[in-house]
Amino acid sequence: MGKLTFSAIPIDNPIIMSAVVCAILIAIWIGHEITKRKRWSWLWNEWLTSLDHKKIGIMYVVLAIVMLVRGFFDAILMRLQQAMAEGSSHGFLPPGHFDQIFSAHGTIMILFAAMPFLVGLMNIAIPLQIGARDVAFPFLNSVSLWLTASAAMLVMVSLGVGDFSKAGWSGYAPLSELGFSPDVGVDYWTWALQIAGIGSLLSGINFLVTILRMRAPGMTLMRMPIFVWATFFTNMLMLAAFPVLTAALAMLSLDRYLGMHFFTADHGGNPMLYVNLFWIWGHPEVYIVILPAFGIFSEVVATFSSKRIFGYESLVYATGAITVLSFAVWLHHFFTMGAGADVNAAFGIATMLIAIPTGVKIFNWLFTMYRGRVRFASPMYWTLGFLTTFAIGGMTGVLLSLPPADFVLHNSLFLVAHFHNMLIPGALFGYFAGFSYWFPKATGFMLDEKWGKRAFWCWICGFYLAFMPLYVLGFLGMPRRMEHYANPAWQPWLILAAFGTLLIFFGILFQGIQIATSLGPKRRAADPDPWDGRTLEWATSSPPPSYNFAVLPEVKDRDAFLEMKRAGIHSPTRYEDIEIPKGSAKGAFIGASSFACGFGLVWHIWWLAAMAALLILLIVISRSMEEETMTILPSGEVKRIEEAGHVL
Amino acid sequence: MSSETRTREFGFWIYLMTDLILFTSLFATYAVMAREGSISAIVDLRQVFLETMLLLSSSATCAVAMVFMERRKKETMLFWLAATFLLGSGFVFIEIGEFARMIREGYGPQRNGLFSAFFTLVGTHGLHVSMGLLWMLVTMMQTWMTGLSSSLQSRMSRLAMFWHFLDIVWICVFTEVYLLGSLS
Amino acid sequence: MKAGKYAAGFLLSLLLTGISFWVVTSHSHFREFAVIILFASALLQIVVHLHVFLHVDSSPDSSWNLFSLLFTALIIFLMIAGTIWIMYNLGERLN
């Protein structure tokens, strides 16, 4: 069994063991409920093996929410520890454990909460918005989902079997090299990132091709909804950035497994090269998580202001400019590494330039609302919360882009405050806006507004309380990643931040209640078009049928559905047969095998890794030999579904 | 060409672009490492030239196979594909021999950062060629058994794209690694 | 027709490869000159390959292929140039 022994399970650590036991109990309870309701075959046939982009999207979002909660519990632990561990008190987390927690938190939040969330929303909305029946490669879509899920599983397993990485979410070498991190933690981290990275890459290909080749007749590029544009550019970023991460992590693994010297401190290795490669991916990555959210805000602002988006073209060009510029600024993450003033100045200026297109967008949203008839539904709450809060984060970002200021603030809690100030309003609030905006479309039920607004207020107040103190702490000189400190002036601020985190906890709790009441016995069915929408996803029933559109829509305007509503909607006179993809279990099997392969590699169980890799190869070959991958839905059936749908 | 085939080819093209960026990272790494030393003492340019000829010829035979595929001449196409396969295998064979020799002489990937980068860059290309060979073998067997269905044709043309693409990567490899490295 | 194009492409790439190897093995040139020849012939050979074997051209059918290629080329340029600039600068300051 390679390096794996029973001692890898930390039975002597009460915190980890209670988390593990909790997770196992929840899994058993879910399994029990499914068995009691005899839902296993339904779950397998209708969901896990489905190639329907809407269902894949929902599964992505579920994965994201589960991982968000996990990442948030890590955050609570860190906040509690830092609120206590001053001077003679050492809190409850030993350093090695604290290090694993911040590494897991950062990794999970970015790669297993934000990424699945945005890919899930893309899945739900993109084909509908462009008037397509599916994505370009439905099977590949399922493979992406299961690769992401199996990578997330690898991170979860590291909780109970062995350790997770202690080298931070960025895994800087040489700390992440074998000499300094001899346990399996870094290997869990690299393989999880590798598997998830391949999943994201495949999604990127899929959606780029979908957007370029599957649009409904009449939908020219300049008629695409802004969210489609945002997704388009996001995919370009994913495709250009992720291969660099793959390469950097592969080199790190070669160092660790085969004794090579890419990033070691001796034998001509170059640790700074790792930092360079990591941020070539890392900076675009933050735009990957934020651009889709910008797209969602644009849709929400236009819909709830009942106005055409202001400056459509400038929004598109601004997004394009951000896409290219984000590949020219990566050095700002290591201004202090020792490059000369000329290098630092060039990258500092490029960084400041990015603020311009971002500022353009802020004005687009403001002017869209200006003199609009703004309706304050919960998607709009998230949007307004974003606009106000994000501006602060953006300004601190411009501050950090000045190398001299960065030399002071780098590696302090000021930085932690800054990037949470970007990521929570900029990315997370955007996904929440999208979640509440498209929830009726995806599930067919309205999302409870009362709990949604309560959750919003907890989140926004909690955010300010939890993160503004960190700016102060940064100025007071507190470095990030501290498990213990000896400066009494810091403690009050950290206690304040812990209270903020408690408020956020209530926000998440209320979101849970919101989802439960919205899907529970008192649920309310949603109209096809509950928000008086402007784009094509609202032209289908809620939830849409498997084929989305019985007759492909003819697009005549930028706000395609609004224009249709003005012209008067006629139900079609005749229906045709529709080809839809058959479900396939092979995506799930590929995911399971990659998990086994990753686990084998982490623990040096070579036979397991080799067999799993071979299995993946065989599954891919057998899929390529399958002939009947599509099935025909006869026109009579389509007619029946359509007529039943309109009664709803 | 059917719309479905075009979509698949475009998707595959995008994949090739991402692969290009993967190689970019390795080339950049090699360029950084090459600041510290040179491999010129232990490479044999004659062997590299032979490898290059094999790969270029295999690109040509692959293109010929595609011409016969479009004319729906199954047997002739398979013949030219088999030739491609042999030339490609020859390339991999020589490369493995070169690697083995270098490791024997004490210039393995563990020697220092430069050699790690050398083996990884050249080896990643070699691994791609090997995957291409495997793909070729599977496709040839399928064609042999079931005939030239349209889905096989479309797969074959993507395989050809992959093969020509690897040539482009090789051009960069022999230019940056071998030739530039051998300039005094 | 197509076969002729392939043959021309093949011969051209043989020629360019020959030039590259010759420049290095003949040992009779200034280094800068050799480097320029090497890069020029590699670039030319890549273009030949893209056009002849990968059918990249300016027809509307392959406009997105061309666009994605140009975008990739831009990103590759930024990555390589940036990395070399940063890392060589660091290296010099360390020495």
Ligand code: HEM
């Ligand atoms: C929901 C509320 C959140 C809280 C209370 C929170 C709290 C924290 C804390 C306490 C740290 C460690 C700071 C230190 O180094 O001293 C941290 C680090 C980090 N957080 Fe969060 N966080 C939250 C959400 C997020 C989200 C949504 C993301 C990303 C999308 C994120 C990404 C990160 C990253 C990348 C790090 C750095 C990890 C490292 O040092 O390697 N966090 N967070």
Ligand SMILES: [Cu+2]
């Ligand atoms: Cu950045």
